[in-house]
Amino acid sequence: MNARLRTTLAAALSVLLLGGAAAYCVSAVLDYQARQASTATTKSASIGAHGGSERIVFRSTTPDADYGLVASVAANAPDEARRVSSTVCDRVYSEAGTTVCLRIDRGILTTFSANLLADDGTPASVWALPGIPSRARVSNDGTLVAFTSFVTGESYASIGFSTATRIVDTAGADHGNLEEFTLLLDGEPNTAVDRNFWGVTFADDDSTFYATGATGGTTWLVRGDLEARTLTGIRPGAECPSLSPDGSRIAYKKNVSTTGSVHWAVAVLDLTTNEETVLNDPRSIDDQVEWLDDETLLYAVPRSGATGDSDVWSASASGGGEPALFIEHASSPSVVRE
Amino acid sequence: MYISFTDRGRQGGSATRRAGKVSSVVVTLGVVSLLTDISSESVASILPLYITGALGLSTIAYGFIDGIYQGVSAVVRIGGGWASDHADRPKWVAFGGYAVSALAKVALLFASGFAAVAAVITVDRLGKGIRTAPRDALITVNSDPQMLGRSFGVHRMLDTVGAALGPLIAFLILFFVPTGYQLVFVVSLACALLGVCLLGLLVPGRRPRRERVALGEVPVPFRWRGLNQPRMRRIVLAAGVFALLTVGDGFIYLVLQARSPFAALWFPLLYVGTNVAFFVFAVPLGRLADRFGRARVFVLGHTALLAAYACAALPVGGAIVTVACLVLLGVFYAATDGVLAALAAQFAPRDSTASGIAAAQTVVAVGRLLGATGFGVLWFAAGREAAVLIVAAALAVAIPLLYLLLRPLSSAEAASTAEPIEPAQ
Numbered sequence: 001m002n003a004r005l006r007t008t009l010a011a012a013l014s015v016l017l018l019g020g021a022a023a024y025c026v027s028a029v030l031d032y033q034a035r036q037a038s039t040a041t042t043k044s045a046s047i048g049a050h051g052g053s054e055r056i057v058f059r060s061t062t063p064d065a066d067y068g069l070v071a072s073v074a075a076n077a078p079d080e081a082r083r084v085s086s087t088v089c090d091r092v093y094s095e096a097g098t099t100v101c102l103r104i105d106r107g108i109l110t111t112f113s114a115n116l117l118a119d120d121g122t123p124a125s126v127w128a129l130p131g132i133p134s135r136a137r138v139s140n141d142g143t144l145v146a147f148t149s150f151v152t153g154e155s156y157a158s159i160g161f162s163t164a165t166r167i168v169d170t171a172g173a174d175h176g177n178l179e180e181f182t183l184l185l186d187g188e189p190n191t192a193v194d195r196n197f198w199g200v201t202f203a204d205d206d207s208t209f210y211a212t213g214a215t216g217g218t219t220w221l222v223r224g225d226l227e228a229r230t231l232t233g234i235r236p237g238a239e240c241p242s243l244s245p246d247g248s249r250i251a252y253k254k255n256v257s258t259t260g261s262v263h264w265a266v267a268v269l270d271l272t273t274n275e276e277t278v279l280n281d282p283r284s285i286d287d288q289v290e291w292l293d294d295e296t297l298l299y300a301v302p303r304s305g306a307t308g309d310s311d312v313w314s315a316s317a318s319g320g321g322e323p324a325l326f327i328e329h330a331s332s333p334s335v336v337r338e
Numbered sequence: 339m340y341i342s343f344t345d346r347g348r349q350g351g352s353a354t355r356r357a358g359k360v361s362s363v364v365v366t367l368g369v370v371s372l373l374t375d376i377s378s379e380s381v382a383s384i385l386p387l388y389i390t391g392a393l394g395l396s397t398i399a400y401g402f403i404d405g406i407y408q409g410v411s412a413v414v415r416i417g418g419g420w421a422s423d424h425a426d427r428p429k430w431v432a433f434g435g436y437a438v439s440a441l442a443k444v445a446l447l448f449a450s451g452f453a454a455v456a457a458v459i460t461v462d463r464l465g466k467g468i469r470t471a472p473r474d475a476l477i478t479v480n481s482d483p484q485m486l487g488r489s490f491g492v493h494r495m496l497d498t499v500g501a502a503l504g505p506l507i508a509f510l511i512l513f514f515v516p517t518g519y520q521l522v523f524v525v526s527l528a529c530a531l532l533g534v535c536l537l538g539l540l541v542p543g544r545r546p547r548r549e550r551v552a553l554g555e556v557p558v559p560f561r562w563r564g565l566n567q568p569r570m571r572r573i574v575l576a577a578g579v580f581a582l583l584t585v586g587d588g589f590i591y592l593v594l595q596a597r598s599p600f601a602a603l604w605f606p607l608l609y610v611g612t613n614v615a616f617f618v619f620a621v622p623l624g625r626l627a628d629r630f631g632r633a634r635v636f637v638l639g640h641t642a643l644l645a646a647y648a649c650a651a652l653p654v655g656g657a658i659v660t661v662a663c664l665v666l667l668g669v670f671y672a673a674t675d676g677v678l679a680a681l682a683a684q685f686a687p688r689d690s691t692a693s694g695i696a697a698a699q700t701v702v703a704v705g706r707l708l709g710a711t712g713f714g715v716l717w718f719a720a721g722r723e724a725a726v727l728i729v730a731a732a733l734a735v736a737i738p739l740l741y742l743l744l745r746p747l748s749s750a751e752a753a754s755t756a757e758p759i760e761p762a763q
Contacts, residue, residue, distance in 0.1 A: 007540070014532060020528060021528035025511060029514045106516065107509065108506050109509070128604075130602065150390070151592075308516070309517075
């Protein structure tokens with residue numbers, strides 16, 4: 001091959017490969033927009049009520065115009081038509097009039113934020129997050145809000161896995177990052193630099209909460225005290241706790257794999273008897289569980305073969321029976337009891 | 339696509355030099371790196387989102403992938419350098435490395451689930467490890483020895499453009515199609531394939547050893563021992579000590595984030611600032627290295643790192659301090675990354691260029707890994723600001739000492755500007 005032929009071939013390949021990729025992207029975008037337009041429905045600005053009954057607020061993952069929007073269904077009729085709002089969230093939690101929405105602010109320069117939403121869905125307070133949103137919770141009376149994000153910059157390599165969890169108060173007080181709290185493991189204060197905390201759940205007294213703490217490769221279920229600013233390890237290997245409405249049990253995910261890979265099972269711990277029940281869902285459940293009532297758990301499971309789509313399933317907290325499909329194309333469920 | 343950078347500014351300066359032009363082969367290699375960086379960085383930047391958002395895994399798993407991502411390439415790098423020197427075919431060893439990464443991108447289209455993604459990423463990094471040293475050897479053999487610093491500067495500048503464009507393109511795609519991960523993978527594959535094709539078609543398959551033999555030189559058979567000569571030892575030692583004192587951008591960003599509300603707000607984007615500064619300063623500092631001495635610029639470039647540490651640990655934390663810190667980090671990379679490759683290429687035994695470069699780069703990679711780990715321990719023991727100050731103090735001591743260590747090289751460089759360099763035996 002002479003030089004000229006090589007240059008011509010290189011030019012042709014450049015046009016073909018870059019042009020082909022660009023054309024593929026443009027057609028995919030147009031396709032996506034057309035699908036959006038054809039499935040567009042009227043959106044209510046607010047996260048609507050359902051005739052005064054209990055409702056489930058969640059993130060819609062239908063692969064159409066409603067993707068990523070906050071939606072709701074009546075708790076007693078989850079498979080009836082959902083109300084879809086115009087608010088975009090990547091993780092949402094709503095309770096007693098307080099809605100926290102964690103968001104990936106997509107753009108050329110992508111950033112991440114936690115938002116407290118006003119009734120019309122607009123952000124009333126905003127916090128910048130240091131990375132991809134993970135978990136969000138609101139206390140039962142709607143006064144305390146917790147959110148967790150990953151700490152993801154470009155050079156994660158030197159840092160490894162890291163999370164940031166913050167608790168704020170709707171009245172304006174900021175309780176700060178949980179890493180600033182005193183961590184007590186086996187009664188001893190632990191100041192390890194690799195401490196990480198995620199997945200908060202609140203008790204009803206506005207001071208006690210539970211969360212996951214990790215240090216030195218071990219994860220702990222920790223009990224937090226907002227007034228004393230302490231976190232006490234109470235059980236190893238339990239992550240993303242969720243307190244039952246009556247406060248007697250905690251559901252969490254635990255790694256039950258015996259090999260190097262991770263397999264998450266949901267377990268329920270009775271706080272009085274310290275007895276643990278592992279649910280018999282054979283799938284790996286990587287979510288912070290939500291309680292529908294004192295007997296039923298809700299959690300999201302990714303749909304196989306569908307990118308970014310998941311369903312919410314319900315399962316008995318006592319471990320009996322089979323898990324059942326609860327809301328299709330949904331993630332991040334929260335039960336609004338107000 | 340085929341650009342050459344003509345430098346019209348300083349032709350009067352040294353009449354004996356050829357017109358100040360960086361070889362078109364170097365520019366092509368830069369474009370190949372640009373495309374390959376778009377390919378790997380577009381995927382790397384959305385990987386956390388893909389794993390958490392699309393595959394529904396928590397990022398504990400991601401940290402594991404990322405460990406593989408960084409560790410693998412250092413190990414195979416030495417092998418790539420050796421293969422390149424041994425076969426006397428730097429182009430085709432580099433080609434093999436680029437091709438392996440491109441094939442990994444094909445596999446990514448079909449990978450689902452954590453194990454598959456982890457495997458694909460590992461293969462991608464393997465390719466990077468294989469290609470780096472032979473590619474830098476190609477830059478060397480296609481450059482005027484007196485402009486080696488500038489050649490590497492141009493290459494690293496284009497490389498950084500790719501590293502900046504990759505995330506930009508990826509997030510632009512996700513902006514239009516929130517679940518468009520597959521689109522990102524397709525674009526990534528197209529860029530990787532084009533990079534491999536351009537390398538194969540446009541870069542001449544030179545055989546440095548055979549060319550020298552044809553000119554009547556006696557070939558120097560490759561021996562690991564050949565790398566163990568005084569000047570190389572000094573380079574590798576200096577690079578290693580400096581690498582141990584380089585704590586990693588991630589930690590500096592974390593310190594900034596904890597101290598400055600501005601840095602906290604922009605935390606996920608701080609690396610962009612560093613990349614922009616690297617891009618801006620890569621060529622000027624490469625030129626400076628050619629004129630002022632590569633060893634000197636390499637050592638003094640670490641004062642920028644020292645200043646960045648100072649900025650991070652300063653008790654004031656405003657927007658200006660954050661921006662200054664990012665710029666200083668970029669200057670540090672611009673003054674050390676390509677310059678170290680040029681320095682190693684210059685002083686490696688004639689027929690062991692790729693191995694010499696690989697040795698220096700592997701020492702840096704391993705040193706930085708240890709440095710970051712050690713800094714983690716120090717952070718734990720001494721606290722955030724104190725840890726930075728301790729490393730800064732050690733660096734402040736190391737800079738003058740290593741300056742003295744590398745001084746014989748600076749005089750050798752000065753002598754070599756009159757005639758082509760003859761490495762010491």
